[in-house]
Amino acid sequence: MxxxxxxxxxxxxxxxxxxxxxxxxxxTADRGGGRDVEITDVQTTMVDGNFPWTLVRVYTDAGIVGTGEAYWGAGAPELIERMAPFLVGENPLDIDRLTEHLIQRMSGEGSIGGVTVTAISGIEIALHDITGKILEVPAYQLLGGKYRDAVRVYCDCHTETEGGAGPPDGKPTGEDPPAADPIAVAEEAERVVSDLGYDALKFDLDVPSGHEKDRANRHLRNAEIAHKKAIVEAVTEAVGHRADVAFDCHWSFSGDSAKRLARALEQYDVWWLEDPVPPENHDVQREVTRSTSTPIAAGENVYRTHGQRRLLEEGAVDIVAPDLPKVGGMRETVKIADLADLYYVPVAMHNVSSPVATVASVHVGAAISNALAVEFHSYELDWWDDLVSETVIEEGYIEVPEQPGLGVTLDMDAVEAHMVEGEELFDEV
Known part of the structure; x- marks a missing residue:
């Protein structure tokens, strides 16, 4: 035995x-059936983008280094440092085993959700990069091959007139933020489509209307719904059939308000309405989705396949929206997509990452049949694609890399130029 x-x-x-x-x-001492490579170190560096991106590098004794990214937020670098001893000496080709090993070893840190899962996600992505380089295949090939040569990108857009979301506790903070101007939002949609070449967009809908009385109760007054309807009407009319447009609510509304808002938007060509209610109560999410013909998307704020399961099994979403470097990594996102496919639900990957995790999402988007698009959240950050040597987005699409691993190379000068204050640059290979 x-x-x-x-x-x-x-x-x-x-x-x-x-x-x-x-x-x-x-x-002799086992390295995985003759696969002569071991992990020697794991390091992180945080980059100060429009979010604090946690970049991860896994080093091996073969001189091959894998790069990954954990979802932004405090705590991930410290957790990754704590997990490094569990990886040193292991064979990086055993991606599934090492990921499960970390989940088990970090169970006391809440490894079923939260920042622990995001930290593991960053390592898991780096392991795919290493494995692809060792086997000399692109990362999508490790996931079963590809359905498409390029993955569609949807651009998350903003305008100066959107204002802030307002105080979450309903307390006054001085002057009220200005109401979002539907015309300005529509003009930005036209600019992004005509000048930047995107045919898929998203705008925030949890924006000030000038009619709020108390944001803490999550209730939408009729005047607020009318204002949001005006934004949707202006944008969808501006871009017509040239672009699909989604709208994000950031878990802001009560169940009844979400239902009334979704029904008010049924006459417009809305790609999806995202996260209209808080993520904790799947029953309310299901009721909202079933109450309207407006497509409803959710999934960014639940973790791993276990967190997405009820959303899919109970028909609580029309579109599932996992965030790859947050939800558990590349293979975990494929598992979510496979589960979604059982219910004929498409996948639109939420993404606020640097080029590293964005391209990791593209590899998954290539490897699953039911991919709609991958989000791009940094169109106002003019140095976003300077972080890697390769061109990433062209005319609203990302060509699936054919180089081994993820197919992107960190530009260390750019990383160093944009590091969070106090961070240290990765070691040289």
Missing amino acids: GIDYRGLRDPNAEYTMRDLAAESMGV
Whole structure:
């Protein structure tokens, strides 16, 4: 009977259970059936983009380095540093086993959700980059091949007249933010389509209308709904059939208000209405989705396949929107897409990342049948694509890289120029 020594490594021990198992079978210390490569280090650097992007690098004794990215937010670099000893000495080709190993070892840190999952996601993406380079195949090939050569990008757009979302607790903070101007929003939609070449857009709909009385209760007055309807009407009429347009609510409204808003938008060509209600109560999410013919999207704020399961099984979404470097990584997103496909639900990947996780999402978008698009959230950041050597977005699409791994190369000068204050640059290979 074989000995299962996986996950038993003590990073501080010179002689491990793996060595004992190998000797008992009459072989030398195991590196995974002759695959002569081991992880030697894991490092992070945070870049100050429109979000604080956590870039991850996994180093090997073969001189091959993989790059990944964890969803933005405090705590991920510290968690990744704590997980590094669980990876050092392991074979990076064992992506699934190492990911599950980290989830189990970090269970006390809440590894079913939250920042622990996002930290693991960054490592998992880097492991795909390493594995693709070792095997000399693009990352999508590790996921089963590709359905498409280019993946559509939808551009998350903003205008100066959108104002702020207002105080979440309903308390006054001085002057009220200006009401979003439907005409200005429509003009920005026209500019992004005509000048930047995108045929898929998204705008925020949780914007000031000038009619708010108390944002804390999540209730939309009729005048607020009329204002949001005016934005949707102006934008969809401006771009017509040249672009699909989605609208994001950022979990802002009550169940009844979300239903009334969605019904008010049924006459317009809305690609989807995103996150109209808070993410915790799937029952309310299901009721809102079933109450309207306006397509409803959600999924950004739940973790791993387990978190998406009820949304899909109960018909609580028309479109599922996982965020790859947040939800669990590349293979976890494929699992979510496969589950969604059982219910004939398409996947629109939420994405607020640097080029690294954006391209990781593109590899997944190539490998799944039901991909709609991948989000791009940094069109106002003129140095976004300077972080990598390759051209990423062209005319609203990203060509699926054919180079081994993710197919993007960090420009270390650009990374250093935009690091969060106090961060250190990655080690040289």
